[in-house]
Amino acid sequence: MSANNENKNNSQAVAAAAEDPVLKAKLLAMKYNRLITRSILYFLLAVGALVVLFPLLWMILTAMKQPGTAFKFTFIPDSFSYEGFSKLYTLDNFKKVFAEFNFMKYFINSIIVASMAAIFATTFACMAGYVFAKKNFIYKDFLFYLLVATMMIPGMMYLVPQFVITVKLGWFDTYQGLIIPHLANIFGVFMMRQFMRSIPDSLIEAAKLDGASEWQIFTVIIVPMAMPIIVTLFLLTFLFHWSNFIWQLVITKPGSAILTIPVGLAYFSGPHGSEWELMMSASCFSIIPMAILFLVAQNFFIEGMTKGAVKE
Amino acid sequence: MAKASTQSQENKVSYLFLAPFLIIFLVFLAYPIVYSFFLSFQEAGTGYSLSSLEWVGLKNYFNLFTDIEFLWAVLMTFYYAILIMPLGILASLILAILLNNKISFKNFFRSAYFLPNVLDMFVIGTIWTLIYSKDGIVDKFIKLVFDFFTYDFLGNLTNSFFISLFTMFTQGVCYGLVLFFIYKIYTSFPMSRYVKNEKLAHMLDILVYGVAFVLVFGSGGLLGGASKVLGSAVNNGVLGTPATCMPAVVFALVVKGAGFGMILFLAAIQNISEAVYEAADIDGCNEIQKFFYITLPLVKPIIFFMAVTGIIGALNAFTEIYAMTKGGPIVTVLGKSLGATKLTGYYLFTKWEQSEFGYAAAMSYALLVLTIVISKVQEKVLTPED
Numbered sequence: 022m023s024a025n026n027e028n029k030n031n032s033q034a035v036a037a038a039a040e041d042p043v044l045k046a047k048l049l050a051m052k053y054n055r056l057i058t059r060s061i062l063y064f065l066l067a068v069g070a071l072v073v074l075f076p077l078l079w080m081i082l083t084a085m086k087q088p089g090t091a092f093k094f095t096f097i098p099d100s101f102s103y104e105g106f107s108k109l110y111t112l113d114n115f116k117k118v119f120a121e122f123n124f125m126k127y128f129i130n131s132i133i134v135a136s137m138a139a140i141f142a143t144t145f146a147c148m149a150g151y152v153f154a155k156k157n158f159i160y161k162d163f164l165f166y167l168l169v170a171t172m173m174i175p176g177m178m179y180l181v182p183q184f185v186i187t188v189k190l191g192w193f194d195t196y197q198g199l200i201i202p203h204l205a206n207i208f209g210v211f212m213m214r215q216f217m218r219s220i221p222d223s224l225i226e227a228a229k230l231d232g233a234s235e236w237q238i239f240t241v242i243i244v245p246m247a248m249p250i251i252v253t254l255f256l257l258t259f260l261f262h263w264s265n266f267i268w269q270l271v272i273t274k275p276g277s278a279i280l281t282i283p284v285g286l287a288y289f290s291g292p293h294g295s296e297w298e299l300m301m302s303a304s305c306f307s308i309i310p311m312a313i314l315f316l317v318a319q320n321f322f323i324e325g326m327t328k329g330a331v332k333e
Numbered sequence: 334m335a336k337a338s339t340q341s342q343e344n345k346v347s348y349l350f351l352a353p354f355l356i357i358f359l360v361f362l363a364y365p366i367v368y369s370f371f372l373s374f375q376e377a378g379t380g381y382s383l384s385s386l387e388w389v390g391l392k393n394y395f396n397l398f399t400d401i402e403f404l405w406a407v408l409m410t411f412y413y414a415i416l417i418m419p420l421g422i423l424a425s426l427i428l429a430i431l432l433n434n435k436i437s438f439k440n441f442f443r444s445a446y447f448l449p450n451v452l453d454m455f456v457i458g459t460i461w462t463l464i465y466s467k468d469g470i471v472d473k474f475i476k477l478v479f480d481f482f483t484y485d486f487l488g489n490l491t492n493s494f495f496i497s498l499f500t501m502f503t504q505g506v507c508y509g510l511v512l513f514f515i516y517k518i519y520t521s522f523p524m525s526r527y528v529k530n531e532k533l534a535h536m537l538d539i540l541v542y543g544v545a546f547v548l549v550f551g552s553g554g555l556l557g558g559a560s561k562v563l564g565s566a567v568n569n570g571v572l573g574t575p576a577t578c579m580p581a582v583v584f585a586l587v588v589k590g591a592g593f594g595m596i597l598f599l600a601a602i603q604n605i606s607e608a609v610y611e612a613a614d615i616d617g618c619n620e621i622q623k624f625f626y627i628t629l630p631l632v633k634p635i636i637f638f639m640a641v642t643g644i645i646g647a648l649n650a651f652t653e654i655y656a657m658t659k660g661g662p663i664v665t666v667l668g669k670s671l672g673a674t675k676l677t678g679y680y681l682f683t684k685w686e687q688s689e690f691g692y693a694a695a696m697s698y699a700l701l702v703l704t705i706v707i708s709k710v711q712e713k714v715l716t717p718e719d
Contacts, residue, residue, distance in 0.1 A: 073588055156350075300463070315444075
C-alpha cells in the first residue's frame with residue numbers, strides 16, 4: 022500500500038526535482054527508503070518460505086546422510102570433491118529402502134487405491150452433481166439437506182461404524198475395503214452442482230430436440246464442459262486417498278500385501294524408528310510424487326481446495 | 334397426464350444417475366450414523382469380537398461421563414483448538430499481507446507456501462518427529478536459546494568480561510525490540526481514545542501498558558517463563574515434555590496449513606478497495622491502525638470460517654498425533670496417568686484398538702453433539718451483525 026503511494030509521489034515530484042537540489046536529495050532518500058522496505062519484505066518472504074519448506078528440506082538432507090549421522094549437523098564438506106561429499110552424503114539409503122523393505126509395492130498399492138478411488142468417486146460425484154444441478158425429481162430437497170447435514174459430521178465419527186460395516190461385508194484387508202467406503206464424496210457433488218448450474222439449459226434442450234438420449238447429453242455436453250472441475254475433483258480425491266491414513270491403517274492387517282505408503286511407513290517405523298536416514302528416504306517415496314503432482318497442476322489444487330471453503 | 338409421465342420419466346432418469354453415489358452414500362455414510370447409534374448401546378462381550386455384541390443399555394454413556402480419560406481428552410482437544418486457531422489465523426494473515434505487495438516471484442512464494450497442504454500428514458508428522466527429537470535440530474536450538482537467556486553475566490563477569498558484555502548487549506537488543514513494540518501499540522491505541530476523562534485515561538494507560546510490561550519482562554513473565562519452559566524441554570526433547578508437546582504439534586500443523594488460509598485471506602484482502610486505504614491515509618492513519626480498522630473487519634468472514642474449521646480439525650485430529658506423540662507424554666492429574674496429547678480422536682482410536690466398539694460409538698455420538706453445540710455457539714459469537 023505505502024509502496025504504491027510513494028510511487029505516485031515519486032512521479033509527481035520528478036519534474037520539480039530536476040532543478041531543486043533539496044528536492045533531489047529528498048527523492049534520493051525516498052529511493053533508499055523504498056529499497057530498505059523492499060529488502061525487508063523479501064527477507065520476510067524468504068524466511069516464511071524457509072520455515073514452511075523446512076520439513077521437506079530436512080527430509081531430503083537426512084535421507085541422503087550417511088547411516089548414523091542424522092543428528093550430526095555438518096552439511097558442508099571439508100573439501101568440495103567427490104570424497105568430501107561422499108563422507109557426508111550417500112544414496113545408499115534409497116537403494117536399501119527400495120531393495121530390502123519393498124517400498125515399491127507400497128507405492129504401487131497407493132497408486133492403485135488413490136487412482137481407482139479418484140476415478141470412481143469423481144464419476145459418481147459428476148453424475149450426482151449433474152442431476153442436482155439440472156433435474157427436478159422427487160425428494161430432491163430432502164436429499165440435498167441430508168447431504169448438507171451429513172457433511173457437517175466430523176470424519177472421526179465414522180471410524181468405528183464404517184469399520185464394523187466393512188468387516189461384516191467381508192472386505193477387511195482387501196482393495197474393496199480400502200476404496201469403496203470412501204467413494205461418496207459429498208463435497209465433490211456440491212462442487213459439481215455449483216459448476217454445472219452455469220451450463221445453459223438451452224444446450225441441453227437443443228440436444229434433446231436433436232434426439233440425444235439422457236446418457237448422450239451427459240457424456241457429450243455436460244462432461245466436456247465440466248472438464249476443468251472434473252480434473253480438479255479428480256486431483257483432490259486422489260490426494261485425499263493418498264493420505265487417508267487412518268482408514269488405511271484400521272482396514273488392513275499389519276504386514277498385509279496391500280499396505281499403502283503411509284501405513285507401510287508406520288509399520289516400518291516400529292523396528293526402524295531410530296534409523297532416521299532410512300525413515301526419511303522412505304518418506305521421500307510418499308512426498309516427492311505428490312509434490313511434483315502439485316507443481317504440475319497447482320492451480321487446480323489451489324482453486325479446488327479454497328473455492329469450496331469461501332462459499333461457506 | 335403427459336406431464337405426469339414426463340415427471341416420472343425424469344424421476345427415473347435422475348435416480349439412475351444418482352444410483353452409484355446414493356448407494357455408497359446410504360451404505361457407508363448415512364447408515365453408519367444410525368448403526369453407530371445402536372452400537373453405542375452394545376458392548377463386545379467375550380473375546381471382543383464383532384460377533385459377540387451384547388445389549389447393555391445406557392452403560393456406555395454412563396461410563397463415558399465418568400471416564401476421566403475421556404473428559405481429559407475433551408479438555409486437551411479444546412486446548413489444542415485454542416492454540417491452533419489463533420496461531421493458524423495469524424500465520425495465514427501474515428503470509429497473506431506479505432504476499433499482497435507488488436513483488437517479483439509472487440507465484441513462486443504462493444506455491445511454496447501452499448505446497449505443504451497437499452502432502453501426506455503422516456509423513457509430515459514423521460519428519461517433524463525427527464526435527465523435534467532429542468538431539469534434533471530444534472533441541473539443539475533450544476539449548477542455545479536457553480543458555481543465552483539464562484546466562485548469568487554478573488556471575489561470569491570475572492571469567493570472560495567481553496562475552497558477558499556481548500550477551501548483555503544482545504539481550505538488551507532483544508528486550509528493547511519487545512519494548513519498542515509495546516510502545517508502538519501504545520501510540521496506536523492510547524486509552525484516551527476510549528475514555529473521555531483525561532486523567533482516568535492516563536491512569537488506565539499506566540495500568541494496562543504497565544501490566545503488559547510486567548507480564549513480558551517480570552521474572553516468571555513471558556520472556557523468562559518462555560526460556561524456562563524451553564529449558565525444561567531440553568532433557569526429553571520437545572515432544573517428550575508435557576509443557577511443550579502440544580505447542581510443538583500445533584506449530585508443525587500451523588506451518589503445514591498456513592498456505593491454505595493465506596489463499597483465503599489473500600482473496601479477501603484483494604477485494605478491499607484501494608480507495609478505502611487512501612481515505613485512511615488522508616485521515617492520517619498509520620499502518621497498524623489501517624490494519625486493525627480496515628483490513629481486519631473486512632476479513633472477518635474468513636476468520637470465522639477458520640475458527641469453525643479449527644474446531645472440527647481438533648475433533649478430527651488423529652494422524653498428526655499418531656505420527657508424532659502417540660498420545661504421550663504421560664502427565665499425572667488427580668492420581669491418574671493421562672496422555673498430554675491424547676485428543677479425542679486418538680482416544681477413539683485406542684478404544685477401537687481395544688475392540689471396545691460400543692464405547693467408541695457412544696463417544697462418537699457425544700462428540701457429535703459437542704460439535705453441533707460448538708458450531709452453533711461460534712455462529713452466534715463470531716458472525717458479523719449486518
